[in-house]
Amino acid sequence: MKRAKASLFKKIVFPILLVMLFQAVLLYGTTILGGAVTQLEANAYDIFSEKVQGRKNDLQSEMLQRWSKIQEMLTGLQEDTESLLAERGGTLEELMADPDLSRRLLAEYTDELIYTLRKNSVTGVFVVLNAPVGEKYPGIYLRDTDPESNPSGYSDLQALCAPPAITQKLNVALDASWTSAFVFEGGEEEACNRFFFRPLRAAQQYPGMDAEDLAYWSPPFYLGNNRDYAGNQVIAYSVPLIGADGTVYGVAGVDISSDYLMKKLPGKELNSENKAGYLLGMTTDENTAEMTYRELLANGAALRGMIGDGEEVTVTAAAGASGFYRIAAGSGAGDSEVVACVREMRLYSSNTPFEGERWAVLGVVQKNDLLAFSSSFRLLLFAALVLSSVVGVIGIVFVARRATKRISVLAANLRSADPRQPIRLAGVGVAEIDQLSEAIVSLSSQVADNAQKMSRILDMAGIEIGVFEQDEEGPGFYYTDKLPGMLGIRPGEKFDRDILHRRLSALPCQAEQGEQNRYLFTLNAEDGVHWVRLQTVARGASTLGVLSDVTKEISEKQKLEHERDYDLLTGLFNRRAFQSRIEQMLTRPGEVGTAVLVMMDLDNLKYVNDTYGHDFGDGYIRAAARALRRSTPDKSLAARLSGDEFVAFLYGYESVDAAREACRGIEKELRRSILALPDGSRLPVRASAGLAFYPKDAAEYTPLLQYADFAMYQVKHTDKGQFTEFNIAAYNRDAYLLQCREELNLLIEKERLDYQFQPIVDAVNGGVFGYEALMRPATENIHSPAQLLELARSQSKLSQIERLTMFRALECAVAQGVVATGSRIFINSIPNQVLSDPDLARMEERFGCYLDRLVIELTEEERMDPEKTAKKQAFARKWGASLALDDFGVGYSGEGILVDLAPQFVKIDISLVQGIERDEDRQALLSNLVLYCKKRRIRLIGEGVETFAEMEYLIRAGVDYLQGYYLCRPAHTPPEGLPCKKEILEIRSRM
Template sequence: MFDAWKERQRQRLKNRPERTVFYNIFATMMLVLVVELLMAVASILAVNVTGQLDENAKDLLTMRVRNRASYVQEILRNAEDLDQLSEQITATTQQLLKSGDISLDTLDNSSEQSDALLVALAPQLLDTLRTKQVTGIFIMLNTHDLDTCEVGKKMPGIYLRDMDPDARPSERNSDLLLERASATVVKELAIGTDKGWQPAFPYQGDTKGGILRTVFQTAYKSGASLSAESYGRWTTNSYCLAGDDRHAIAYSMPLILPDGTVYGVVGVELLTDYLQTKLPFTELDEDKAGTYFIVTTTDDALTDGVLSLRKTVTSGEDLVTADAPLGVLNCRSDGNGGNWAELNGKRYYMVLEPLLVYNRNAPFAAEKWFLAGTMEQSVLLAFSDRVREVLLATLLFTLVLSVLGSLLISARLASPINHLYREVIDAQEKKTFPRLSRTAIREVDRFAETITELNKELVTNSTKFLRIMDMASVEIGGYELRTDTGSVFVTDNFFSLLGKPEMQGEPLSVRRFEEVLKGIREKNPCDHTAEGDELLTIQQPDGVRYIMLRRTIEGHAKIGLAEDVTAAVLERKRIEHERDHDILTGLYNRQAFNRVCTELFAAPERMGVAALMMMDLDNLKHINDTYGHDWGDQYIRRTGQCLRDNTPAGTVCARLSGDEFLVLFHGYRSRDAVREKIDCLTNAMQQSVALLPSGNALHISLSGGIAWYPDDGQDWETLKKYADFAMYQVKHADKGRVEEFDIGVYNREAYAERTRREFRQLLSNAQVFYCFQPIFSARSGRVVAYEALMRSDLPTLRSPATIMKLAREQGALYEIERITFTKALETFDSLCRAGSVSGDAMLFVNSIANTCLSHEDGKYINSHWHELCRRMVVEITEEEEIDYEALERKRNAPGFSGMFALDDYGSGYSNENTLLQLAPRFVKVDITIIRGIDTSPDKQQILRNVVAYAHPRSMKIVAEGVETAAELRTVIELGADLLQGYFLARPAIVPGDIAPEAAAIIRELQRRKKD
């Protein structure tokens, strides 16, 4: 038998492909070389050096364009800020209309009327031109529909141009030129005329330029339903005035009277030559390879990923091809914020930075403006291309040197081994044991010395191994099939282990053996282990036996081993059952249920429509307390039995804890089919009876919740959480029922709990901060006081109203009052020390009317911020019946100035009765009265009445929520003492100064009073 095995081994080795030592060494070194090169290439690709260099070049270009776009944005914003000029023009026009000097019907036809109006408006245009960074300003008068206007009609107006707005202005206006104006206006202004001067604007119809028709007709046709600035528009094409070759772009907006009459346009121009000086294209690349464009597009210009842009201004090389006379650029996004464009047969990288020139809801909001910076690809990516060439050359040079070195090393190492091989061949031919010479290679020499000893020990070791197998306590059988020779070797006990003793001793071919083994597998249950082995369940006369069948293939030999593992399998099954099942009910325990459900949820095709039902026994605690835990166990056991008997096969049932059960119904086609099974289970539960020692019959009562797969959730943890929520909704409402999960109820409960949790966090950490809004004097415009406004950055507590609502609900008003005073005073004191606020200004702090700080907290505040307490004003808002005793305690708090302010007067919370009872130092008129007071006589009368009552009693009136210039003028004229609102200054952590527009109005009104 041993000789046969040795012969088979010799044949297997003989059939293995032969390769020389040189080939193996060289191939191995080449493999190492390839791996090293691949690793080097992978490292280069992973680090992405050249790609990063490309991105750096793009990022640098993007940064330069972005910085330049911010500068251009400021120029455009400053130029289009014509609101004040528009108001001045309209006010002047209204005065002349009221005096009868002009008429809207003949304003654009009568030279006398238009000259009178234009002469009156000229100084305002001149002042605006001097204060803005623009090259020209214009006004055109027209009151009729342009659709009916004849081309060539002369329209009165003024077009004033400053060729160098950055230069110091001339006192005699010698640096200005008139492009359009009547002779009367020219004479009145004493400004020189340009070479292309004309006395009026010839109407050009719907031609390029667009400084009149587009803007005027949009406002005229819409009935001037929007504000004048909403109709403002920049020309998307550059234009030239008749008789002039200088290109410009212009911003124009309609002139609209309060009654909605559109009577012309006013606007400013920017010469393209001047704009080019603001776009130094040399900053993009020192070799002057870059170009700046100001381009426009519309919302519908993006098709198939190609963005069409219309060129307006160019700085640098004009890259638009000759076949695109309108200046249209087509570019395609690279997906990383940049764009590629093919221009003049070259590829350019283009960075687009938006220029925000219109409001979102303006009529021309679809016209998008961009600053585009471009650079040719070969210039932009030149450095990364050079790096790429150097890396490629280095890799090729390394490859050539490595191949030559591998050839030399392989030849040197193979030579002594080839010599030994020839000696072995000679000894084999002579049929003698080889005597191998030394090679001076230690490992090879030791291998040669070991060969002799191994040959001597081989027979002895084989005999010992066979004896050990015969003496082993575990029954083992095996086989070997030779596909090259067709021989079959089988141990004597192999087939008896597999339940086929009749096959012992029968001569077998390889094909016949495999057919018998296949029949055994088909006849007996067969499982596969994680290692790929087969576990056969063999029914023997003495019982079931478990046989492990392992196989391997070595060349032409198929080797198999059969081992009796019955004892190990039975022990494992016993341990697994005890591990996975609840002892009391026989159902799955928590760990097993989790494992089975995890496997099911990983295979959605097996789940279908599924329902997870979580149940809780209602009467278990009563039974345990009344009759003892033995009866409670019986009640639990009866429940488990009911679950096993009344659920379909395949349903996963488990007992989680003492009184909690889980059931997973899965593999159904509809919810109705599942509900039918759930109804059968609940009915069976209700009919199942346990007799108590008292003789009473106790029906099983369960409260349960159901979560649906996949509608409610598609993972195990989510469904469990939802089913648990639905179950506890039942237990807290009406026990003994099973209800389905409702996501709406869950979300409301979750949001409410999160709000309460964040409110507790706010109280425990005093997690609020304060902004301060200045309160200004209506006489001088200086800061008189600051109001402290509570803010929170917690997600659900952004609104102070929400914080106050929760404080009332949870009885935490005192904590809010204490936090308000300590945090507001502490923050304001820090601003005072830093010099960020006026040092003598008062501090207005909102207070809860019926909540008063304790004596200890009052002393603490006074000891830390004594000076601030003397300048503090406590704001009171009446939201319910005021406790005047609490207010008196506030007034007498340690160090307090005793000054009160009645907040939100006129809102309904604070009224005349509160005004009489509180006798405050300040009365803050609510924003609902101030908003729109300039157009409401009723609101004006309310403010007059409050002023008339307050001033004789040394009370000061604070106008809250002033948001427009008209409101500011009105409240000052009606006698307000102090001013507060967004038009003057917004709340901020570090408050700012009064807005220049508001300060100008206050100075103007005070100057009028003095005059």
């Protein structure tokens, strides 16, 4: 009897346990191996990262767009300083040396400081003068404890530092630690002193750099290292004060208190239970794998326990989410790993003194707290499976022990049941067995229903997952409903273990790097290509496989890779991808052989854009790209660098001649390419190109590109539409035309033109008749007017130089007092360039009282554009100004140009003047010119007079005015008296 009872229990319980085990494994595998938990963890990282990024953006915007916008204040301080200098006379150094004047200057500053304090919503504003008296520096430091409110008057302000007279005038409260002047104890590197000394020393070290590029964000500090001095710590944004003469005479700026800054970093937003916090840090480390941040500010109740009590926090790159780092946990963190999401701020521009100090916002949290939801989900899933299994086992045991009759029938029914479907047992006519059958059916339905619920949850979440289990030693094979469809098996078609293996074997497959038993399959379906990922796990004699549809993931990855490396308009490589591949290739010179880099710039693109619109301009670019693809051989790379610039690298040739011949193929294909235009015309594609050969011209990418660019630049400005090879001699001669493009832009933008003045002397009485304004470029690499004009001509910016010449020459003449003498001002006009009507109106507004003394010097090149010459003649007549024909005697066509221009003055070129007292040919030319000009009341000016003999001959020949080194050299401020006056009068007395 006992033996039969035991046999009954086994035959009932084991099949049902097997079904439950399969369904539990199926449920767990579908959820865990399908990536649901991994996705939850990734979401947790992403949400945390987005919060930190958003907070970083907000704080960076406040610091750069509101708090540090003090240019208006700096301008006002500069104007106050210049006004006091103009009133008192002297220099900035003299002003700084006088304590009374320094205090008066501070009094002038107060309105600008208080206005900025209100406008920028900062907690403090200051100015410190670099005029120490002993150890004390005069200055003003005002604080606003509540910048969000602005009551009338100054009741909410406190003075931390200011002269007594100023505090009495403003009637502001004095801080408990108020002082009348700044005392910087502890040296320049003391934390509380850096806000003053760092920008001050930077301005002294880098003269000529803009003040805003020398600005400095200081770490938090207590003013004077006294915690009671300022209430709480502040960070300061300070900018050096630089006079017009380059003197660094102080520092001005604003501060933001740590309490005020804390409000911008609410740690509770990172974790609803306040288990995370924000850290504001600063580092100079360049190794991004491990960085040490100096703690500037920390917010969050749990933060101190997580990071410890040190002043520095070291972060180490962590595997997983991008931008997350590990932190050595503090004593309050327990055994949990602490991670930080690091988002660096850009507070400084490139190539500035403090760009190495990088500030960052760090969101800090324990990893357990960050991943709490995914861990809870995993635990609840496991608990649910265990609980349901326990309930199922209890039910099975209970039902099995009540089975007493007709066991064979019930066992047969159970053996024939399909474990993938809810079990169905037919009644056997015995109440006890039927009740047992009903309990088994009910329990099986509940288990299947639970599995279906999980499947529905996955369907609602849009997760495509199929699962199968196969017995390696038997015929057992189980699978979920979605599995066949994911492999391209249509509904109703047969599907079994053999079909699964044949289907997987026929599909293109690749093992995923870094993963075991994980494979990626490619399917060609009617709606396009699909990708599925197979993950297999061995469980004893059975294998569990999970198939997930990763089409969206792979497509997005491929799209991102394509957008990263390819130009969207042409499909060619972009600049970054092209450079990366070339630099990799050049590490294998044997594979490259002889190569050529072709740098191309499309001609006529601006014409197409302006005439037919940018859509046809894009078509012009695409036509060029197609021609480039058709004409480049297999061993080549092509890219679009910018709007109209293309580059190609052709390699693997045995000689330069072979590479050159391949370039001719590109040139021919371009010439055959045509763009159809909307008006029915057909525009050929044209490009100017420069060639640089590897390794003949250069063996590295950067110089190779630079040389090809130079060759293209030459042909672009000489003979458009040609392919030209790089020439080292031309490069050594003209490289500055390419290299100084930015310097030219800076010269124009900053108006860096200076002028010296050379007297033009009356040949009758020896007095000064006028001054010629001589251009002097104030830049490092552009040394002469000739270089400047050649560079401007190559960049089509002569019109801007003409405008700058007219305004700057008159500005310098007024500033140096040259026009105050009533003398004429001779200014060289650039040929075929003329001021616009708005510029002429501005000239009349600014210099109207001086324009009748202006003499505009023209050359023969003015004949090239009679319309512009006529405009110059017109506004000269309007102003009562005069015209002068410059450099007469050098290649001019005689008296014809004198008739065309009708000048009031003719300047005889130095080539005609030099040695004229010994040269009869020069004397004859001069005699004819004097005779011609006297009849027409044109006054003659002899240029380049360098000897007494030349001066004497010109006077005796009847020249009206003289100019040259013998009389006086050019200078910013010409001397009042000229030694040559006495000699001229003596010559006149002997005539």
